[in-house]
Amino acid sequence: KAGVTQTPRYLIKTRGQQVTLSCSPISGHRSVSWYQQTPGQGLQFLFEYFSETQRNKGNFPGRFSGRQFSNSRSEMNVSTLELGDSALYLCASSLAVRGEGNIQYFGAGTRLSVL
Amino acid sequence: AQKVTQAQTEISVVEKEDVTLDCVYETRDTTYYLFWYKQPPSGELVFLIRRNSFDEQNEISGRYSWNFQKSTSSFNFTITASQVVDSAVYFCALGPQSYNTDKLIFGTGTRLQVFP
Numbered sequence: 001k002a003g004v005t006q007t008p009r010y011l012i013k014t015r016g017q018q019v020t021l022s023c024s025p026i027s028g029h030r031s032v033s034w035y036q037q038t039p040g041q042g043l044q045f046l047f048e049y050f051s052e053t054q055r056n057k058g059n060f061p062g063r064f065s066g067r068q069f070s071n072s073r074s075e076m077n078v079s080t081l082e083l084g085d086s087a088l089y090l091c092a093s094s095l096a097v098r099g100e101g102n103i104q105y106f107g108a109g110t111r112l113s114v115l
Numbered sequence: 116a117q118k119v120t121q122a123q124t125e126i127s128v129v130e131k132e133d134v135t136l137d138c139v140y141e142t143r144d145t146t147y148y149l150f151w152y153k154q155p156p157s158g159e160l161v162f163l164i165r166r167n168s169f170d171e172q173n174e175i176s177g178r179y180s181w182n183f184q185k186s187t188s189s190f191n192f193t194i195t196a197s198q199v200v201d202s203a204v205y206f207c208a209l210g211p212q213s214y215n216t217d218k219l220i221f222g223t224g225t226r227l228q229v230f231p
Contacts (some may be wrong), residue, residue: 020208031217043206043221088158094217101148101167101210102217106160 001027004107006091012113018079021110025072025093032074033104037088046089049074050096059065078112086114117142119209121222128197129230136192136225138207144168146212149183149190150219154204163205166190167212197229 005024023031031079034046045058049068066076072093078085088111092104118141128134140149151163164174166183174181178198182191194201204226208219 021139033217033219035219042223045218045220048218050214050215056218057226058218067220090158090160092160092217096217098214099212101150101165101212103150103162103165104217104219105162106152108159111158 002009004091004093004105006089006110008110009108010111010113012115013081014115015081015083017081018077019112020075020077020079021089021091021112022081023074023076023107025074025091029093029095030072030093031102032068032072033092034074034076034092035090035092036060037090037109038086043090046076059081064111070071081109081114084115086112088112117144117220119207119220119222121205121207121225123225124223125226127228129229130199131196132229133193133195134197134227134229136194136205136207136227137221138190138192140188140190140207140209142188142209144211148210148212150208150210151181151190151192152206152208154206154224156203160206163192175178194224194227197227199229200231202227202229 031050034047052085068074088109090109092106094102120139128164149166149169152160178195207222
């Protein structure tokens with residue numbers, strides 16, 4: 001079974017641009033979550049999608065947005081990039097079984113550098 | 116508030132030494148889950164273990180073992196006879212038993228370096 005796939009792996013953008021990152025979950029997984037990892041703030045939760053609906057959101061500005069498609073694939077978008085957005089963006093998927101601490105399986109991430 | 120603390124920022128050991136990574140958590144939830152993940156240089160977070168708050172039984176898996184103590188809110192991880200391939204950043208995480216979220220609260224991680 002294929003794991004979580006994130007594309008692209010590396011991205012270089014300049015301030016003010018926007019970027020879209022893609023995530024394909026493990027087949028059969030219905031929930032997709034996004035996390036931002038930086039040396040200063042560590043791993044922080046961005047948002048989570050289930051059945052094409054955002055069901056939880058972290059404390060990030062509105063420049064960060066996402067969506068989930070009917071096949072569970074997800075994209076996240078960051079508009080008006082700032083230098084501080086440079087980070088490793090990790091996507092995770094789970095079976096989303098209700099009432100359980102679902103195991104999240106992570107992709108290799110997209111490393112975004114903003115110049 | 117929910118919080119996970121990994122006080123050890125970095126640990127260096129020589130191969131074959133045993134090493135314990137500490138994790139202390141805070142939550143007001145009566146039911147929750149605890150996780151350990153490993154992040155090698157490639158960047159991908161690799162799932163190691165999940166523990167339900169009701170299950171305080173310690174677990175051993177090969178060279179890995181976990182000690183969950185609810186009374187001290189700790190979930191420590193021990194690697195026996197460490198190997199160079201164990202070098203990575205290890206994260207402890209707290210998750211809900213929730214019907215509408217899988218959100219994880221991560222600790223800041225412990226970087227383990229195993230030297231030959």
